[in-house]
Amino acid sequence: MSSPGENTLRIDGPRLWSTIMRSAEVGPGVAGGLRRLALSDSDKEIRDIFRDWCEAAGLPVTVDRLGNMFARREGQEPGLPPVMIGSHLDTQIAGGRFDGIVGVLAGLEIARTLNDRGVQTRRPIEIVNWSNEEGARFAPPMSASSVFAGVNNLAWGLGRTDAEGVTFGAELNRIGYAGPLPVGGRDIDAYFELHIEQGPILDQAKIPVGVVTGSYAVRGFVTDVIGETSHAGPTPMAARKNALVGAAMIAVGVNDIGWKYSPDGKSTVTRIENWPNLVGIVPSRAQVTVDMRHPDLETVKQMGAEFMALLEDVRKRANVETAIAEDWSYGAEGFDESCVALVRDAANALGHENMDILSQAGHDAFNMARVTPTAMIFCPCTDGITHNEAENCLAEDVFPSVDVLMHAVLNRANRL
Amino acid sequence: MSSPGENTLRIDGPRLWSTIMRSAEVGPGVAGGLRRLALSDSDKEIRDIFRDWCEAAGLPVTVDRLGNMFARREGQEPGLPPVMIGSHLDTQIAGGRFDGIVGVLAGLEIARTLNDRGVQTRRPIEIVNWSNEEGARFAPPMSASSVFAGVNNLAWGLGRTDAEGVTFGAELNRIGYAGPLPVGGRDIDAYFELHIEQGPILDQAKIPVGVVTGSYAVRGFVTDVIGETSHAGPTPMAARKNALVGAAMIAVGVNDIGWKYSPDGKSTVTRIENWPNLVGIVPSRAQVTVDMRHPDLETVKQMGAEFMALLEDVRKRANVETAIAEDWSYGAEGFDESCVALVRDAANALGHENMDILSQAGHDAFNMARVTPTAMIFCPCTDGITHNEAENCLAEDVFPSVDVLMHAVLNRANRL
Numbered sequence: 001m002s003s004p005g006e007n008t009l010r011i012d013g014p015r016l017w018s019t020i021m022r023s024a025e026v027g028p029g030v031a032g033g034l035r036r037l038a039l040s041d042s043d044k045e046i047r048d049i050f051r052d053w054c055e056a057a058g059l060p061v062t063v064d065r066l067g068n069m070f071a072r073r074e075g076q077e078p079g080l081p082p083v084m085i086g087s088h089l090d091t092q093i094a095g096g097r098f099d100g101i102v103g104v105l106a107g108l109e110i111a112r113t114l115n116d117r118g119v120q121t122r123r124p125i126e127i128v129n130w131s132n133e134e135g136a137r138f139a140p141p142m143s144a145s146s147v148f149a150g151v152n153n154l155a156w157g158l159g160r161t162d163a164e165g166v167t168f169g170a171e172l173n174r175i176g177y178a179g180p181l182p183v184g185g186r187d188i189d190a191y192f193e194l195h196i197e198q199g200p201i202l203d204q205a206k207i208p209v210g211v212v213t214g215s216y217a218v219r220g221f222v223t224d225v226i227g228e229t230s231h232a233g234p235t236p237m238a239a240r241k242n243a244l245v246g247a248a249m250i251a252v253g254v255n256d257i258g259w260k261y262s263p264d265g266k267s268t269v270t271r272i273e274n275w276p277n278l279v280g281i282v283p284s285r286a287q288v289t290v291d292m293r294h295p296d297l298e299t300v301k302q303m304g305a306e307f308m309a310l311l312e313d314v315r316k317r318a319n320v321e322t323a324i325a326e327d328w329s330y331g332a333e334g335f336d337e338s339c340v341a342l343v344r345d346a347a348n349a350l351g352h353e354n355m356d357i358l359s360q361a362g363h364d365a366f367n368m369a370r371v372t373p374t375a376m377i378f379c380p381c382t383d384g385i386t387h388n389e390a391e392n393c394l395a396e397d398v399f400p401s402v403d404v405l406m407h408a409v410l411n412r413a414n415r416l
Numbered sequence: 417m418s419s420p421g422e423n424t425l426r427i428d429g430p431r432l433w434s435t436i437m438r439s440a441e442v443g444p445g446v447a448g449g450l451r452r453l454a455l456s457d458s459d460k461e462i463r464d465i466f467r468d469w470c471e472a473a474g475l476p477v478t479v480d481r482l483g484n485m486f487a488r489r490e491g492q493e494p495g496l497p498p499v500m501i502g503s504h505l506d507t508q509i510a511g512g513r514f515d516g517i518v519g520v521l522a523g524l525e526i527a528r529t530l531n532d533r534g535v536q537t538r539r540p541i542e543i544v545n546w547s548n549e550e551g552a553r554f555a556p557p558m559s560a561s562s563v564f565a566g567v568n569n570l571a572w573g574l575g576r577t578d579a580e581g582v583t584f585g586a587e588l589n590r591i592g593y594a595g596p597l598p599v600g601g602r603d604i605d606a607y608f609e610l611h612i613e614q615g616p617i618l619d620q621a622k623i624p625v626g627v628v629t630g631s632y633a634v635r636g637f638v639t640d641v642i643g644e645t646s647h648a649g650p651t652p653m654a655a656r657k658n659a660l661v662g663a664a665m666i667a668v669g670v671n672d673i674g675w676k677y678s679p680d681g682k683s684t685v686t687r688i689e690n691w692p693n694l695v696g697i698v699p700s701r702a703q704v705t706v707d708m709r710h711p712d713l714e715t716v717k718q719m720g721a722e723f724m725a726l727l728e729d730v731r732k733r734a735n736v737e738t739a740i741a742e743d744w745s746y747g748a749e750g751f752d753e754s755c756v757a758l759v760r761d762a763a764n765a766l767g768h769e770n771m772d773i774l775s776q777a778g779h780d781a782f783n784m785a786r787v788t789p790t791a792m793i794f795c796p797c798t799d800g801i802t803h804n805e806a807e808n809c810l811a812e813d814v815f816p817s818v819d820v821l822m823h824a825v826l827n828r829a830n831r832l
Binding site: 092093094135136139140141197198199200216218220228229230231232233234235236237238242244245247248249250251252255258259262263265266267268269270271272274276277278279280281282283289291293359360361362384385386387388 | 508509510550551552555556557613614615616632634636644645646647648649650651652653654655658660661663664665666667668671674675678679681682683684685686687688689690692693694695696697698699705707709775776777778800801802803804
């Protein structure tokens with residue numbers, strides 16, 4: 001469906017790169033990366049800049065009640081549902097300059113390129129900046145896209161709290177990004193997301209384009225361990241109900257499960273809380289957050305069953321009680337075959353070496369896949385390092401994927 | 417050395433009990449106990465009340481630069497060094513109504529009783545309320561008495577910070593208890609401390625008076641575990657340096673050491689910190705606080721050596737580095753034999769069944785033992801429960817020990 005001129009259409013790499021580098025100045029970390037937590041002052045700053053960029057490119061920006069931002073490039077048939085390009089501008093507490101950011105700014109660069117070349121599309125294109133993808137400040141991750149996709153409701157999204165007990169809704173008001181649009185509930189033609197791989201596969205293989213066919217299956221558990229407080233001096237070992245011992249046994253056991261299913265499987269205790277966490281006191285309560293991943297859904301279910309058996313064992317060995325406070329699962333479903341094919345075909349048409357790949361991290365795309373045909377593209381990141389200020393991408397790692405994204409979106413937006 | 421009338425001298429039990437119960441109203445917890453953290457508003461409130469009580473009993477109160485309070489009952493020979501009775505009025509975050517408090521208020525009751533009966537002593541008697549014994553807000557415990565005893569210096573004591581980074585010195589100024597007196601550096605004739613046992617031995621044996629001959633040997637370590645942050649999804653198990661796995665292995669191993677030396681030995685990880693402690697992130701750094709106790713000094717040294725071997729093992733198994741950030745040892749030295757004998761003799765003279773016992777917890781008395789002849793008395797507490805809002809003492813558990821304390825102090829204060 002491309003018009004003849006489109007076959008030679010390429011993004012302006014240096015312009016994209018300077019846009020990414022300007023973003024990298026907003027909310028600097030301490031080691032060359034970014035600390036741009038959701039709804040922080042620096043998140044407001046990059047949102048303001050992003051809106052200015054979009055408006056300068058002729059794209060009006062609307063904002064929904066969770067602060068998700070939509071920059072619209074009108075189509076020849078404005079009544080048709082838009083093709084969306086999206087990702088996120090927030091970062092981890094010690095995050096990188098590319099994670100999420102490349103995906104949003106790639107959308108902007110595509111719109112700029114289409115403007116430069118006077119390319120019109122049948123359907124509108126919308127570039128989305130999802131609020132709070134990282135979940136580093138307001139757990140869980142991907143909260144705003146999950147409401148957009150109807151997985152959670154608006155009150156839930158507004159009520160997320162940070163470590164100080166401040167709500168998402170209050171902070172959204174504070175930074176002026178509580179928009180008027182309802183969250184979701186409208187037709188989207190398709191959703192495309194470009195993201196850095198966040199793993200070493202493409203970088204090691206020296207392949208510039210990953211055609212993401214789906215994701216690892218992910219299981220998560222927040223588990224409470226309940227013991228009893230006492231004095232660490234006089235209380236005999238046999239009289240103790242030490243919650244931290246239980247939590248530690250869980251952390252070790254969860255790691256063992258990961259090794260059992262290595263290299264494809266991963267299993268991690270990422271978070272731990274301990275009460276009262278004081279010198280001289282046997283801990284009365286602890287909480288651990290468990291993250292298990294494997295490409296195969298049945299295997300991740302088996303890992304979850306082994307985790308349950310571990311809990312039973314820990315209850316006996318540590319003389320504690322346990323309770324699952326929260327659990328979740330996502331991924332394991334493939335993306336839309338026709339959208340994935342558009343990505344693969346675009347890469348091949350442009351002559352970029354590419355490979356099929358599974359996402360091992362969570363992305364807003366997994367929420368969007370519930371409500372619209374969805375595909376993702378990965379670009380390499382150096383050594384697969386991410387969620388770390390040392391995260392890096394080379395320009396030549398990024399540009400091919402953005403061209404692929406542009407052509408896949410054009411083909412989708414122009415289809416009859 | 418007692419005068420004839422002193423043989424019938426007994427404290428006013430109901431008065432002491434009502435004083436303890438008035439204290440129990442200041443800084444209530446959520447489950448019947450106290451939350452009266454050092455230098456909090458409720459600590460200021462009980463300090464004000466304690467000062468009023470002392471002044472009403474004719475005891476002028478002076479305060480040193482760390483907020484330690486000294487209520488002085490003058491002796492017939494004011495130039496002689498005083499005999500001190502002391503403990504602490506601060507509590508754990510979810511603490512009891514008796515821990516420390518009984519010891520301070522026993523001193524007050526003794527002064528009141530001596531006043532009632534017109535008993536003079538050769539040496540002055542001073543009742544001390546030590547600041548921040550618990551260390552629940554400003555680590556470590558017993559910080560102010562450690563400066564008094566010259567173990568640490570004043571700047572160190574003022575510079576202790578709470579979890580919000582507020583310094584001890586700033587909070588002391590805020591509550592108006594930064595006094596003018598230098599900390600320590602003066603002659604003390606002897607130091608006596610009455611404390612609840614914080615263990616079940618006296619309660620189970622139904623013996624009202626514990627003659628504390630010394631303490632368990634205690635070793636402590638704050639240990640950093642250094643790994644590397646990465647994404648919990650894509651990062652293969654073999655590429656990880658998961659600091660929390662290392663910390664968890666330490667917590668489990670430390671517990672195993674405790675069991676190996678059970679029932680006399682105890683070994684506990686009481687505190688854990690984990691960075692960045694976020695969902696989806698492999699932890700880069702963790703810190704554990706380790707507490708090891710045994711009545712025998714050589715054995716606790718052996719437990720410490722096993723801990724070092726554990727660290728070596730953990731470094732290999734978890735692919736992390738470790739570093740000891742802080743370590744301490746205390747106890748293991750006996751109290752002053754003549755002062756201990758005064759306690760034992762007083763108990764026998766008063767007809768109170770008593771037994772020799774070792775302290776398993778840390779007390780300001782261990783700091784004081786470095787600079788003056790020192791002894792301690794334990795009274796029973798129900799089921800040995802302490803550092804817990806359910807901590808309880810019966811009046812009949814407390815009164816015998818206070819009489820014993822009074823007669824031991826009288827004999828010491830009146831000796832030629």
